Amino acid sequence: MKSPLTLVEGEGSVVIIEREGYVDRVFYEITEAPRFFEYIVRGKSPELVVDFVSRVCGLCGVSYTFLAAKAFEKCLNIEVDSDVEEFREILHLAERVKSHALHVFLMNLPEITKTRSFSELAERNPKVVKNAFNIISYSRKLMRVFGGRFHNVVNIKIGGVYFTPSRDDVEKLRNEINGIFKSLTELADIILSFKSSIHLAISKPQLCVYAEKSYSHHGEKVVLDNAIYTTEAFYRNIVNVVQKEYSTALQYRVKGSESFIVGPVSRFNRYYDRLHSEVKDLLNTYNWRPPLSVFEGYIARIAELYDALLTIREYLENYKYRDIVSVKNTVEYKSANNVCEYAVEAPRGVLYHRYVLGKDCKIVECDIVTPTAQNLAVMEDIATQLTRGKRALEETIAIAKSVAIAFDPCISCSVHTLPVKVINFNKQS
């Protein structure tokens, strides 16, 4: 039994393996064609790669670009001004706002309310659509002012940025932001009152980028439940790519067996205390607190969206225009450590890049581990756990689809690293 996935980014299907009419196993068949970014960056210069990798994903390109710049800066010993770093973090948070707004309002909300689409929902409640589009439009303005455009931003380079916004542009954003908080809280009042129709206690390890003081954002370490690892140790030694007998689809599993969760729920459950007090107060009104289950990801996304907007507002209010574009256009590469790696919390979870540079400072090897590729194993495990032994009916497919939407897979992101065999279901069954 097979059905296309909708309300997710990219192309895929859910496949139910059934035995004598009962579900045995669920997996997600990714039909999106691979794009081979790890191959195409080979032989290219780091400054070129920073812009190229943004094209992996139309939703989270800043995460890719920011991460690549950070990875190269670390290994090439390029120091970055703290103001520049803060500016780029704000641009990255603007992307979190954009991605979460698109996901919660256009994909989660129709799914939770069991409407066919956001437009159908909007016909009954035009205020919902007005508020949602206010937030999406504002995220677009943020991305344009800080990054140049809505996606494939043009304002991150190794060692810094290309420009800083004018006072006027920042002033306009500042004048508008309180109206956006109004739209957000009105929408949050609706969304936070919804309970997920699927109840599942958290029993899977959760991974996020380790943060010493702040909410999880970017760094050189990750934390899996309570164990802290360097990104190198985790992605080289702890997590393994494994192959299951029913498929040649590779998945990331801890020690080759246990699946784990990355994404907003992992970040929220670990770093809830570090959210702004306004966010926690709003969540408390509706009795939301950690641990959230993966089916309550929309709660974590609303919390992170609100939290990111509060940080952005503080930045806008204290913005002191100065030319922070101090780094030369061409970076001189000296004393290169030839392995460049880093991790960033993309909207959907931990994104990890590893580049190996040759003597000419061009890329000879690249590894990109995306959030969706990491979540694929746990998506299948949870979907199987919820449906195994049930009659293989349309309702069962609906549950498996709900699991996919809850995880917000970004299939365009995942396919260049996610080897998938298209299984002939008829032969399997």
Place this chain on the structure above:
Amino acid sequence: MIRVLVAKLTSCSGCLNEVIYALTHSDIRAKYNVTYFTEVLNVDKISNAELAFIEGSITTKHQEEFLKNLRSQVEFLIALGTCALMGGVQSLRLEGNIEDVKKTIYPEPRYIDILSEVKPVDSVVKVDFAIPGCPINGDALVSFLRKYALGGLPVAIYETVCSECKRKNIPCIIVTQKSPCLGPITISGCGALCPQFGRGCYGCYGLKFFDITREKINALLDRLVELKVDEGNLKAILLAYSFKLYSKLKESRC
């Protein structure tokens, strides 16, 4: 209401997000009824429509069939973005043999069922209108939708990014900063996005196609190489954002 289908092939969904942006305009929602758009609509079957927007290039047999079917269901097809028009960044994989490319990433390359080519949309079906860019300019899409609803089409403007700089009074990056800029050979449409921030154009809207020649490209590349720009990087950029055109023009130089 004008019925619209929105679909993607091999791509990143960035241009589709500009379609979503266009739909945030209430006047556009009032004129168009989107009946297929799997990213935001829980509908998985294509049905007849007047318009279709397609993002991405063709890299599988299945996509080729899907696209032909889509074309047969619509009256007017619009190709969105660099991948659909030129092949996209993924075209850089054509620098290698497809089997070798697969092996660099996949332990079981035999299961990866893709074409050895990366095909732009117009190599498989008729395209009625094209909006360039990586990603496309969302405001250009909004403008298209408004004009189409009135029964017209945008007037095609055959200019380069240089023209946009001149109109906006932006000092030439090559002349004033001695920095590389692909503006002289890149099609307009972005509003001189990078130059207005002091950054040279990196050609993400693709080569201007109407009067480009190998000689013109080489003349600019020679000038940029004088500025100590890595020629390999320049060629990679031209292939990434203009594969269909540049791969035909480049032979004598490479």
